[in-house]
Amino acid sequence: MTPTLSAATLLWVPLAPLIGAAIVGIFGTAMGGNLLGRKAGHSITIAGVFIALLISLATLWKVVNGAPVLNETIYQWAALGNVVMEVGFQIDSLSAMMMVVVTFVSLMVHIYTIGYMHDDPGYNRFFSYISLFTFSMLMLVMSNNMLQLFFGWEAVGLVSYLLIGFWYTKSTAVFANLKAFLINRVGDFGFILGIGLLFASVGTFNYSEVFARADHLATLHLPGTDYSLLTAALICLFIGAMGKSAQFPLHVWLPDSMEGPTPISALIHAATMVTAGIFMVARFSPLYELSDTALNFILIIGAITAFFMGLLGLIQNDIKRVVAYSTLSQLGYMTVALGASAYHVAVFHLMTHAFFKALLFLGAGSVIMGCHHNQDMRYMGGLWKYMPITWITSLLGSLALIGTPFFSGFYSKDAIIMAVGASNLPASGVAYLAVVSGVFITAFYSFRMYFLVFHGKERYDQDPHAHAHHDDHGHHGGKPHESPWVVTVPLVLLAIPSVCIGWIVMQFLFGPFFDGVIFVDGEKHPAMAYLAHHIHGWLELALHGFVTLPFWLALGGVVAAWYCYMVNPAVPAFFQRTLHPVYRLFEEKYYMDKLWINGIAGNFMRLGKVFWKAGDQTVIDGAVVNGSWKLVGWVAGIVRWLQSGFIYYYALVMILGVFALMTYFVWRNY
Numbered sequence: 001m002t003p004t005l006s007a008a009t010l011l012w013v014p015l016a017p018l019i020g021a022a023i024v025g026i027f028g029t030a031m032g033g034n035l036l037g038r039k040a041g042h043s044i045t046i047a048g049v050f051i052a053l054l055i056s057l058a059t060l061w062k063v064v065n066g067a068p069v070l071n072e073t074i075y076q077w078a079a080l081g082n083v084v085m086e087v088g089f090q091i092d093s094l095s096a097m098m099m100v101v102v103t104f105v106s107l108m109v110h111i112y113t114i115g116y117m118h119d120d121p122g123y124n125r126f127f128s129y130i131s132l133f134t135f136s137m138l139m140l141v142m143s144n145n146m147l148q149l150f151f152g153w154e155a156v157g158l159v160s161y162l163l164i165g166f167w168y169t170k171s172t173a174v175f176a177n178l179k180a181f182l183i184n185r186v187g188d189f190g191f192i193l194g195i196g197l198l199f200a201s202v203g204t205f206n207y208s209e210v211f212a213r214a215d216h217l218a219t220l221h222l223p224g225t226d227y228s229l230l231t232a233a234l235i236c237l238f239i240g241a242m243g244k245s246a247q248f249p250l251h252v253w254l255p256d257s258m259e260g261p262t263p264i265s266a267l268i269h270a271a272t273m274v275t276a277g278i279f280m281v282a283r284f285s286p287l288y289e290l291s292d293t294a295l296n297f298i299l300i301i302g303a304i305t306a307f308f309m310g311l312l313g314l315i316q317n318d319i320k321r322v323v324a325y326s327t328l329s330q331l332g333y334m335t336v337a338l339g340a341s342a343y344h345v346a347v348f349h350l351m352t353h354a355f356f357k358a359l360l361f362l363g364a365g366s367v368i369m370g371c372h373h374n375q376d377m378r379y380m381g382g383l384w385k386y387m388p389i390t391w392i393t394s395l396l397g398s399l400a401l402i403g404t405p406f407f408s409g410f411y412s413k414d415a416i417i418m419a420v421g422a423s424n425l426p427a428s429g430v431a432y433l434a435v436v437s438g439v440f441i442t443a444f445y446s447f448r449m450y451f452l453v454f455h456g457k458e459r460y461d462q463d464p465h466a467h468a469h470h471d472d473h474g475h476h477g478g479k480p481h482e483s484p485w486v487v488t489v490p491l492v493l494l495a496i497p498s499v500c501i502g503w504i505v506m507q508f509l510f511g512p513f514f515d516g517v518i519f520v521d522g523e524k525h526p527a528m529a530y531l532a533h534h535i536h537g538w539l540e541l542a543l544h545g546f547v548t549l550p551f552w553l554a555l556g557g558v559v560a561a562w563y564c565y566m567v568n569p570a571v572p573a574f575f576q577r578t579l580h581p582v583y584r585l586f587e588e589k590y591y592m593d594k595l596w597i598n599g600i601a602g603n604f605m606r607l608g609k610v611f612w613k614a615g616d617q618t619v620i621d622g623a624v625v626n627g628s629w630k631l632v633g634w635v636a637g638i639v640r641w642l643q644s645g646f647i648y649y650y651a652l653v654m655i656l657g658v659f660a661l662m663t664y665f666v667w668r669n670y
Helices: 011-029 038-064 093-116 121-142 146-164 171-202 205-214 215-220 229-244 255-258 262-271 273-285 294-313 319-341 343-370 387-400 408-422 428-454 464-474 483-508 527-534 540-547 549-567 570-578 582-585 589-642 645-667
Strands: 070-080 083-091
Touching: 011 038, 011 093, 011 121, 011 229, 038 093, 038 121, 083 093, 083 121, 083 146, 093 121, 093 262, 093 273, 093 343, 093 483, 121 146, 121 262, 121 273, 146 171, 146 229, 146 255, 146 262, 146 273, 171 205, 171 215, 171 229, 171 255, 205 215, 205 549, 229 273, 229 294, 255 262, 255 319, 262 273, 262 319, 262 343, 273 319, 273 343, 294 319, 294 343, 294 589, 319 343, 319 408, 319 428, 343 387, 343 408, 343 483, 343 527, 387 408, 387 483, 408 428, 408 483, 408 527, 408 540, 408 549, 428 589, 483 540, 549 570, 570 582, 582 589
Parallel strands: none
Antiparallel strands: 070 083
């Protein structure tokens, strides 16, 4: 018997986290009188996310076993003529997989937060925020129309603003959340333009109706030009993805967002929000397949991000920032796969990356806790003996990240490299060079972090800022220690899929799992056909991986990191002195922050001051506001002078008026 999906049941997937967020956000904070304690606060939100995970797992099981796609309106909130605005669900293999990823990672983060935020005064507020974020992300991935997609898109941006600036008494956190919010607005401007162009052309927001008109859209041009309207719309949509998924040059917000608590780094900046752009492009694959120009643009942006953001990870000393730049680079890999029309592989890497990157972020948080909130890797070392669970899980996450055969990251990363190599688009050559070179870079900075943190000499007692950690967080110094079970259990549970989810799920990559959901024109874009022809099984692929170039590049990166940071630490110092201009360029992050803040934002501020001086002060305040009351005052003064109150004055005015009228009529008669 073929299983079926129920909209009434699926409604509880986003509703359960939303209800939990509302209850804890109101009654667990000062807003509602702090009626709920900490235990009740985290229990309610965890229960909501757990319910969502159970229903998501059941949904995925039904989809795998042949349940038909559910595309149903849940609530119609407006109808303007033939235009319907609604809340609806489209549950297919893509959305079902995303639902499981979002809810599983969110549940692990919720449990982890019990230990990490244990002493924070905003404990319940934080749980409310992350549960609200889970609701927003689920509404995004379950949507069946562009309007709901945009709602979820903006909602995750808003909650990420609240979470990045959670410690609002820190000036750096406030600056980081404003930066993230404003940079994302740049991308979202392009996103809403893309939605507007598609809606104006087909008159509907519904995915299936828009995709059914794909061939018609391909024939349209922007009014008054020869440019393809579809290409313009798709590039605009991808600009939105560049902001949300932190692609060059809209990437600058993500590293600074590490100012927020570590659990949100895992939830937002590794597994969910930053992958929204990847999900969106995969969802719109029926349209992207019709524009090689848009695909080439995506390839170039992804290649730049994958390579150049990885280079910045080589010099970072903050453990969270190393993982942040790793996220940027891996998002570049996913984007390159999208540009090569290997949407299946991009989504595959999205899923595997969600597990091992969440593991690495939470592992970094465990290290920070164990080192009494020190985040500088230069003052760690030798932690493996003090934090064995964190050590082994972080090692597994690092091996998955660099694409070690048999680990989850290997299957998706190797497939990306093969797909780009098989692509026939003009930009694929540059993209292939970028992703292959990125393998060495990823291995080097990943194991640089691993060796500096867990091996070598113990340096935790040399931290010159130890007193600052005590002042900020109320933790005393001393020897490192393993984190409590509420922190280590999520690490173990994330380590399991980081190792094995790749070979378990790879069978769906070339099977019928995404049929009717993701579309590829095999004649124009042969990457997926090439992969299907050359990949015959997970075991064969992993064994073959030991003789491929990416494996030896990854091994070379690990060996180079070991030599530079375990055997001969003078080597990095030599390169820093010798290549100081390059090192300075990396330190300044290619001067992109200065370009955005001092250049673009500064020019907008200067333009704003011109409008303020000329428009606000001169025209509005000077002419309209001040001018209007001055005019009224002048008229009132004249009227007040005329209305003297003396009878003889009024009689004189009447006589003069009669005389003027008589003169006028006599003059007209002559």
